[in-house]
Amino acid sequence: MVQFFIKADSEIPASTQLFDQISFAITTRQYTPGHQLPSTRQLANWTGLHRNTINKVYQQLKHAGLVEARGGSGIYVSLPTTKPTGDSGIPIPTLQQSVRQSIDKIVSLGCSLSQVRDLLLTEIDWRLRCNAQLLVASGREDPGVAQVMAGELETALAVPVQTVAVEDLDKVLEHATAGTVVTNRYFLEPTCQAVGNHQVRVIAVDIYTYSREINLIRNLPMGSYVGLVSISTGILRLAESLIHSLRGDDLLVVSALPQDTYRLQTIARSANLIITGHSGKAELKEAIAATKHERIRPVEAIFCENYIASESIELLKLELGLN
Numbered sequence: 001m002v003q004f005f006i007k008a009d010s011e012i013p014a015s016t017q018l019f020d021q022i023s024f025a026i027t028t029r030q031y032t033p034g035h036q037l038p039s040t041r042q043l044a045n046w047t048g049l050h051r052n053t054i055n056k057v058y059q060q061l062k063h064a065g066l067v068e069a070r071g072g073s074g075i076y077v078s079l080p081t082t083k084p085t086g087d088s089g090i091p092i093p094t095l096q097q098s099v100r101q102s103i104d105k106i107v108s109l110g111c112s113l114s115q116v117r118d119l120l121l122t123e124i125d126w127r128l129r130c131n132a133q134l135l136v137a138s139g140r141e142d143p144g145v146a147q148v149m150a151g152e153l154e155t156a157l158a159v160p161v162q163t164v165a166v167e168d169l170d171k172v173l174e175h176a177t178a179g180t181v182v183t184n185r186y187f188l189e190p191t192c193q194a195v196g197n198h199q200v201r202v203i204a205v206d207i208y209t210y211s212r213e214i215n216l217i218r219n220l221p222m223g224s225y226v227g228l229v230s231i232s233t234g235i236l237r238l239a240e241s242l243i244h245s246l247r248g249d250d251l252l253v254v255s256a257l258p259q260d261t262y263r264l265q266t267i268a269r270s271a272n273l274i275i276t277g278h279s280g281k282a283e284l285k286e287a288i289a290a291t292k293h294e295r296i297r298p299v300e301a302i303f304c305e306n307y308i309a310s311e312s313i314e315l316l317k318l319e320l321g322l323n
Helices: 014-027 040-047 051-063 092-108 113-130 143-157 166-173 188-195 211-219 233-247 261-270 278-290 310-320
Strands: 067-070 074-077 134-138 162-165 179-184 200-205 225-229 252-256 273-276 300-303
Touching (some): 014 040, 014 051, 014 233, 051 067, 143 278, 143 310, 166 179, 188 200, 200 310, 211 300, 225 261, 261 278, 273 278, 278 300
Parallel strands (some): 134 162, 134 179, 225 273
């Protein structure tokens, strides 16, 4: 069962903490598409927040496209609006049968075989051209998360990746004949709106569950000091909200951007546990080395290998024809 906890004296507003915790549960598939979310009454009992505040959070989640309201029933995780396609070891005869059935269906609508061939070739050509330009989109207020995703995708897919702010996406696509835009589910709705009628695909990826890191957080002694390092302010805020939900006021949590040398060395000097991704790995190692003679307690540094779920990477490879 997903846990929720609101840290009253946090710099992060209570409504933002709840939004982060619910959206993390959705984007890591702890709450799967179609899953019914807790009622406002349940969340009020669990978190101590007013039901009006919880309604506001649900409205924000709906605006982001993460949830949908079903009249008289409640709030549910939205069903995917995009789904990568491709096979994973399906027998050739089965695939041939699917192709025949698809052709039969198109012919039954009044198309000749020549027209069916042209339609299929046009679609295949378009998909191949989409693979030639791969963009990663995130909000302008947090370009770091797009940089994190782009770095992982370039390594995993071995193709060039361009980052772009959702707010600038329409201008970037003005001169593009085709392409694929990758984003996470936080930015899916505004990304689809920005793409509009441009001839590009939009694919949303899921976030890594961080199960190893979460287990470490759960088992830390009360009063432990946890440091978080990332180039993404959104990832830092989400991680802090998630730790609040797991441990309440038990832990001291301090975050830092890699370029904030003073804050980073403060964390390296005093933290029990430091968590970072590839984006802050080199800077954190330098900070730990620079403060090793001043450290008052042992430090454990965890370098997260992924932000994007491995399943999403594999599905993206299939969609782009890279397997």
